[in-house]
Amino acid sequence: MDIFTIISVLVFMAAIFGYINARFLNLPNSIGLMVITILFTMIVFGIGYVDDTLINAERYIISQIDFKSVLLDVMLSFLLFAGALHTNFQQLKVQRWPILVFSTLGVLVSTFLVGVSMYYVLQLVGMDISFIYCLLFGSLISPTDPIAVLGILKKAGAPKQLETKIVGESLFNDGVGVVVFLTIYKLAAAGDGVIEPLDILELFGVEVIGGLVLGLALGWGTYKLMKSIDDYDIEVIITLATVMIGTLIAQKFHLSAPLAMVAAGLVVGNDTVRMAAMSKTTETYVDKFWELLDILLNTILFVLIGMEILVLSFTLDYIVAGLIAIPLVLACRYLSLLLPIKFFEKRLDFVPKTNLVMTWGGLRGGISIALALGLTEAMHRDLFLVITYVVVVFSIIGQGLTVEKLVKRITHVPQ
Structure with a gap:
């Protein structure tokens, strides 16, 4: 099965599952696609006891895809650029200091708290795991995933300053988390x-610094090129080239491609740049192109997350460890945000119970799974992969389905 066939199958599955979700379930795309894919895989498992053709085909597709490489080296750059392109730059500028602290200090504190907690919890359930590997798990599970959180928060109708904090933190802590x-x-x-x-x-x-500098340079170069012409077709292609060449440069010089793409997207999406460099037609085409690409990659990503269940080594003690990790990870995130929020809340007029919403709305997603897949056997890969998968599935389905109600209850928006 060649690359084109595998991509075709994935896009076909994403289209069919997306249709089922839109026609019957009407869940947010990220949640609906993952739920349907997991159910589909479980049905394939059941059929496998009678005829293993389907399950072997699905396993073959997964075996041919390096999820870690596909997400971190390719898809993530496009998804983060698209997310940053549509982020409110003015709100981000106002909230820049808390976002900076949340995405750096918050990730580091959460990494340490999760690492220490998991070390002792695993000892209690009879697993003697070195502290450094527990700390490694803390680093991969601490960053929140902008891909998972963007669409859900917008649908929830969160106040702009709250949405900006969560989305802005997710965009930046993703790159910082990978570096940690x-x-x-x-x-x-x-x-x-x-x-x-x-x-x-x-x-x-x-x-970190190299990635941000590269991103700002790419954004400025893109702006200058787009400003010098008025051809919406070519200007869309220029933005696409920015992401692709920028990712290659970042990988070549060992810079953070995620942070570079966030910085470039924020520059190109800035209202001042838009007014100076884009006609109304160009702005519409650029936005629609990146929205479509964002939706397409998201659908494929969450189908892949659902299919990754096939590579897991499920054992009872691994699942128990994963279930224990759910409240533990949430508690560590809450504590890691506590001091920064207390420090900034009066200065920047935070929404009441910001910490609670940011904790519950800080979803984990494909990035955590991709990093867990990068562990070696000596680092207890199977154990931490199952724990990560359990946390991610709960995060996207459990938290994702309830964060809208939480936001509306706290901000008193009529339901």
Whole structure:
């Protein structure tokens, strides 16, 4: 089965499952697609006891796709650029300091809290796992996923300043979270090898600062090119080229491609840049193109997440550990946001119970699964992959289906 056939099958499944969701379930796309795909896979499992043709075909498709590489090296750049392109830049500017603290200090504190908690919890259930591997799990589960959260929050009708905090944090903590994961991964992989603190700072600094600088440069270059012409077809292609070439440059020089694409998207999507560089026709075509690409990649992503159940090694103790991890991860996120929110809430007029909404609305998604798939067997990959999958499925389905009611109840929006 060649690449074109696999992509065709995935797009076909995304279209059929999307139709079923839109026609019968009417759930947010990310939730509906994942629920339907998991149900489909479970049905295939059942049929497999009689005829294993379908399950073998599904397993073959999954085996031919490097989920970690596809998401982190390809899809994520497009999805983050599209998300940043449609983010309210003025609100983001007002909320820049809390978003910066949430996406850096918040991720680091959450990583440590989850790592420590999981270390002792796993000891209690009879699993002797080294602390560094628990910390590695903390780093991959702490970042919230902008891909999962964007559509759901918009549908919930959250106040703009609250939506900006959650979406803005998700856009940036995603890139920061990947860098934190890679840093701890390097420490864990070194074993008894010595890694100097300066090496860690260099890795972190080059990835984060280099990625942001690259993104700003790409955004400025894109703006200058679009400003010099008035041809909506070519201008759409220029934005597409920005993402593709920018991702290649970031990968070549070991910079953070996610942060670069967020920065580039924010520059190109800024109202000032839009008015100076885009005609109304161009603006419409650019927005519609990236909305369509965003929806297409999202549907494929959540179908893949649902299908990833086939690569998991389910055992009772792994599932128990995953169920315990759900409230633990939520509690650690709540605590990691507590001090920053207390510090900023009076200065920036926060919505009441911001911490509660940001905790419950901070969904985990494909990024966490992709990072977990990158673990080695020595890092207890099967265990942490099952725990991550359980947390992600609960996050997207459980939290995703109820965050709208929570937002409306807290902000007193009529239901």
